[in-house]
Amino acid sequence: MSLPIDFIVLALVVICGIVAISVKDLMAAAIVFSAYSFLMCLSWAVMGAVDVAFTEATVGAGVSTVFCVAAVFHSTRRTKD
Amino acid sequence: MEQIFTAMGAKYNYVAYIILMMVGLYAMIVKSNLVKKIIGMSIFQTSIILFYVSTAYKTGKTIPIVPYDAHAAVQAADFINPLPHVLMLTAIVVSVATLGVALALAMKIYRQYGTLEEDDIHEDLRSEEGKS
Secondary structure: OOOOHHHHHHHHHHHHHHHHHHOOEHHHHHHHHHHHHHHHHHHHHHOOOHHHHHHHHHHHHHHHHHHHHHHHHHOOOEOOO | OHHHHHHHOOOHHHHHHHHHHHHHHHHHHHOOEHHHHHHHHHHHHHHHHHHHHHHHOOOOOEOOOOOOOOOOOOOHHHEOOOHHHHHHHHHHHHHHHHHHHHHHHHHHHHHHHOOOEHHHHHHHHHHHHHHO
């Protein structure tokens, strides 16, 4: 049987979301969160929301990753949970 | 597996939306690191956007762009509903703005207290209160 592509993308989105909050390194959390945003953007392109997909790819995945990485560089990478 | 898909129809978007919302809420409440809390807030916001974009979807219809050489009358029922998309464009921009402000405040807190862990900051605040 073949799985529908939106189901696969949504499963990857959920996995990336859980990994992003459970990983023990803040830089890794920022990068996995970037992957989460890109997969979310792919899911919106699949659902036909092309304008939302453009905005998410530039603003959500691009700028918010830069913000997260800059914040981690200016503070610390260590976390307890 | 096949029966699960037929039972849910195309409704697994809503299941994923609820799961992502609870993941974000869990991160905001339970995690003690401030950057983890902010990432949880962002996951929560994207789950709401996922819900709205899922409501706009119609099976078998095309994206909401009118073709250049459309001679016949354009039927709105042949296109995916673009109104929730436009609302969610604003929500994405607002979510990036809140993320930037929250991370700036977290960096300011790190400069003041030397840590990003919430329980350490609370301990610091309590010992300062005891001194004065």
